[in-house]
Amino acid sequence: MRVLLAEDDATLQRGLVQVLTDAGHQAVVxxxxxxxxxxxxxxxxxxxxxxxxxxxxxxxxxLERLRRRRQALPVLILSARDRTxxxxxxxxxxxxxxxxxxxxxxxxxxxxxxxxxxxQSSIVxxxxxxxxxxxxxxxxxxxxxxxxxxELNVLExxxxxxxxxxxxxxxxxxxxxxxxxxxxxxVEVYIHRLRRKLDEASLEIRTVRGLGYRLQTVEATxxxx
Ligand code: CA
Numbered sequence: 001m002r003v004l005l006a007e008d009d010a011t012l013q014r015g016l017v018q019v020l021t022d023a024g025h026q027a028v029v030x031x032x033x034x035x036x037x038x039x040x041x042x043x044x045x046x047x048x049x050x051x052x053x054x055x056x057x058x059x060x061x062x063l064e065r066l067r068r069r070r071q072a073l074p075v076l077i078l079s080a081r082d083r084t085x086x087x088x089x090x091x092x093x094x095x096x097x098x099x100x101x102x103x104x105x106x107x108x109x110x111x112x113x114x115x116x117x118x119x120q121s122s123i124v125x126x127x128x129x130x131x132x133x134x135x136x137x138x139x140x141x142x143x144x145x146x147x148x149x150x151e152l153n154v155l156e157x158x159x160x161x162x163x164x165x166x167x168x169x170x171x172x173x174x175x176x177x178x179x180x181x182x183x184x185x186x187v188e189v190y191i192h193r194l195r196r197k198l199d200e201a202s203l204e205i206r207t208v209r210g211l212g213y214r215l216q217t218v219e220a221t222x223x224x225x
């Protein structure tokens with residue numbers, strides 16, 4: 001899982017990166033609020049660990065902006081602000097959990113695990129696309145994608161296997177559910193339409209000759225740590 005760690009305290013940063021890495025996650029560190037905001041707007045993450053007292057942009061503003069973009073990934077707030085009203089405000093802004101500093105690293109690890117488990121089942125994020133399993137909806141940035149039933153079926157099959165090849169037969173089968181089995185060129189038609197619609201999502205559907213199609217993120221240049 002990919003975790004954005006927005007924390008400006010170098011000692012705490014090191015400790016938390018260690019915990020996340022030991023748990024098998026990839027930790028990306030942002031040392032200020034503007035950097036965190038930029039990374040969240042452009043890169044896919046499964047969880048944000050968000051310090052409230054960040055330089056340049058307060059953690060609560062980062063959180064508000066995240067939710068305004070309709071990004072639903074889980075957020076764990078870390079804060080030295082331990083008054084009840086701060087805690088309530090953080091949760092009201094859309095945080096999923098709140099830890100007051102100082103805390104035990106073992107507790108941090110347990111909360112991260114719980115949040116990732118919760119987030120995993122309902123949403124997949126790829127590039128700028130969020131796929132909501134429960135309502136079968138694809139959202140790019142703030143905008144829900146207008147997709148036909150067939151386009152939805154194809155995209156769902158691809159989203160279930162990000163970075164892996166999905167065969168043409170599988171896609172044809174998805175298109176043909178409840179109907180006669182769909183032909184190869186019908187698959188091509190819907191892939192073509194999806195490609196256009198995914199243009200804004202930093203995603204591409206690669207043709208893997210003779211095998212099928214693969215959904216993958218377009219490598220963002222110059223935005224990686
Ligand atoms: Ca801080």
